[in-house]
Amino acid sequence: MIDLASLFRKQTNDVLGIDISASGIKLVGLGGTSDKPVLEHCAIELLREGCVVDGMIEKPDDVADALRRLVKQAGAKTKNVALALPSSAVITKKLTIPEGLPEREMEDQVEVEAKQYIPFPLEDVRLDFVEIGPSSDVPGSVEVLIAAARRERLDGINDMLETAGLTPMVVDVSSYALQLAMGRVIDVQAKVAPGTLSVLFKLGASTTTMQVLRGRDLVYEREQAVGGTQLTQKIASYYGLSLLEAENKKCQGSLAHDYEASILTPYINGMVQELGRALQFFFNSTQYNKVNQVFLAGGSALLPGLAMAVASHVQVPCSVVNPFEGMALGSSVQRSRVLQEAPSYLGACGLALRRFFN
Secondary structure, X not given: OOOEOOOOOOOOOOOEEEXXXXXXXXXXXXXXXXXXXXXXXXXXXXXXXOXXXXXEXXXXXXXXXXXXXXXXXXXXXXXXXXXXXXXXXXXXXEEEEEOOXXXXXXXXXXXXXXXXXXXXXXXXXXXXXXXXXXXXXXXXEEEEEEEEXXXXXXXXXXXXXXXXXXXXXXXXXXXHHHHHXXXXXXXXXXXXXXXOEEEXXXXXXXXXXXXXXXXXXXXXXXXXXXXXXXXXXXXXXXHOOOHHHHHHHHHHOOOXXXXXXXXXXXXXXXXXXXXXXXXXXXXXXXXXXXXXEEEEXXXXXXXXXXXXXXXHHHOOOEEEOOOOOOOEEOOOOOHHHHHHHHHHHHHHHXXXXXXXXX
């Protein structure tokens, strides 16, 4: 029997959401209940260039050191964490199997069905599944979602977390974490009508993830190679700074007076064009021809004028995501910092929400 291990763990209490990206690590800790969550911890630790490349942790010792600093900075006591693999590192597939099977027989059936979709020997992967519900197409059957990742990738993450003194309780898929967080945003922040199409652009360091949701259901996802690092590189080149210096000055808003006209405005114009093309590609490749609203998340979402420029270009209301909307704030959380950095925490918030949901 193969190892059916932790890509979909059941809900767990007292867990920190940890989002590791090329630019840094975000941490979110939640308390309370699913109806009345409390933001107890949030913090960001920047990473040096080269620590994470294309979703791969290239310098695990450096990342482990950053994680230790981050947990200490956040004041979190628990060592249990939920984190995510990039979607490109996980094979997912919906399968249909007979309903009512005992757990062991269900695992055997999933293993048999999964073999045809996984291009690696099964002993080289970790495989898990979650039951979605009755199949609408095959009477007497249920749909399950399988997820498989290379064993060496997960073992490397476990080793890195062990070095940092942390315990992995959930290993999720990044797109699912975003979807979970956006489901709450849609319910609380937007309060959309059933069937409404919402578009999320998560502006990462090197890639932008586009998700289209119909209500809470994901109907489309795409990544494109554009992100905030390009702006940081332009700042570093223009002012003769290191990338870390440029990133810090960008976040602090401490650049020279010509920054807006010489660098920021051209960058925003280019970003708006990229997002517009991504949206048009969605229309051309699906049955949909319009969306109802656009959300921006990630570190670049709060760039001055970006949301307004996107709304003007795509002719759809555009707003910046606050994944903590409607949450009470714990005593260790600074309200001003939360408001300033909230869009960066969407992925980490989705992971932290796993304490309430399967």
